[in-house]
Amino acid sequence: MVEANLKxxxxxxxxxxxxxxxxxxxGYPWMFHGIFLLIIISALREYFAIVFPGHLRDQxxxxxxxxxxxxxxxxxxxxxxxxxxxxxxxxxxxxYLIMDGPLQERLMRLAWTLLGALYLGYLLPQWISLFxxxxxxxxxxxxxxVIMVGxxxxxxxxxxxxxxxxxxxxSPGKTMEGAMAxxxxxxxxxxxxxxxxxxxxxxxxxxILSGLLGVLGQIGDLFESWIKRVFAVKDSxxxxxxxxxxxxxxxxxxxxxxxxTAYLKVFHS
Numbered sequence: 001m002v003e004a005n006l007k008x009x010x011x012x013x014x015x016x017x018x019x020x021x022x023x024x025x026x027g028y029p030w031m032f033h034g035i036f037l038l039i040i041i042s043a044l045r046e047y048f049a050i051v052f053p054g055h056l057r058d059q060x061x062x063x064x065x066x067x068x069x070x071x072x073x074x075x076x077x078x079x080x081x082x083x084x085x086x087x088x089x090x091x092x093x094x095x096y097l098i099m100d101g102p103l104q105e106r107l108m109r110l111a112w113t114l115l116g117a118l119y120l121g122y123l124l125p126q127w128i129s130l131f132x133x134x135x136x137x138x139x140x141x142x143x144x145x146v147i148m149v150g151x152x153x154x155x156x157x158x159x160x161x162x163x164x165x166x167x168x169x170x171s172p173g174k175t176m177e178g179a180m181a182x183x184x185x186x187x188x189x190x191x192x193x194x195x196x197x198x199x200x201x202x203x204x205x206x207x208i209l210s211g212l213l214g215v216l217g218q219i220g221d222l223f224e225s226w227i228k229r230v231f232a233v234k235d236s237x238x239x240x241x242x243x244x245x246x247x248x249x250x251x252x253x254x255x256x257x258x259x260x261t262a263y264l265k266v267f268h269s
Contacts, residue, residue: 069121138197153185154178171225186214217252224251
């Protein structure tokens with residue numbers, strides 16, 4: 001079973017990584033934006049299928065809510081686009097206020113909808129903000145390399161040497177040894193990628209930033225696993241053989257993109 005899973009992972013990687021490199025490195029900006037908006041919709045669909053199983057109306061309201069928030073982020077370059085966010089959240093509150101069902105149940109449905117709108121509607125589109133920088137393609141590559149190498153190191157080291165559980169309640173398969181390998185692999189990959197991509201950071205910045213991204217990648221992975229654990233779901237979908245659903249592949253990439261975008265705006269704008 002393990003070998004079959006590894007084989008599926010390798011096949012998916014050999015097909016997916018070259019396509020990803022072509023899109024980020026040489027694709028037109030409108031292609032990246034368009035594909036990413038489709039990715040956001042698909043991720044929202046998987047999330048709301050997890051939290052509202054069998055409730056199509058709540059799923060559609062959630063997807064629409066999250067996508068509306070993502071459009072505000074997407075249009076953030078327009079003057080005062082962020083002013084649409086407060087009215088949107090007032091609308092979300094109002095919808096569940098007048099919906100049917102017990103009061104406590106409605107409040108819980110609203111909470112899960114708001115979480116999805118923030119988690120995927122607001123945080124995930126930070127990749128678009130990162131890509132839009134003058135040196136955005138290099139930074140998108142940088143974050144992807146750091147997280148993908150770290151995740152790969154964690155997978156193999158955890159399988160071979162992992163003994164101490166990292167977060168057994170949330171993700172029983174993750175180990176402390178794998179987590180340390182994740183950070184070490186991220187730092188090594190970040191230092192090499194930072195120089196090759198000429199992102200303009202000092203060695204100390206590369207080490208610190210890459211290490212933080214390695215930590216944030218694992219936190220993001222655990223956060224999505226927490227949601228799945230609550231609803232007793234193994235994978236968010238079946239998009240990628242050996243990897244699970246789309247959200248399973250994005251979970252470790254969301255928080256690092258948010259932090260990198262904020263870091264660059266503050267220190268390298």
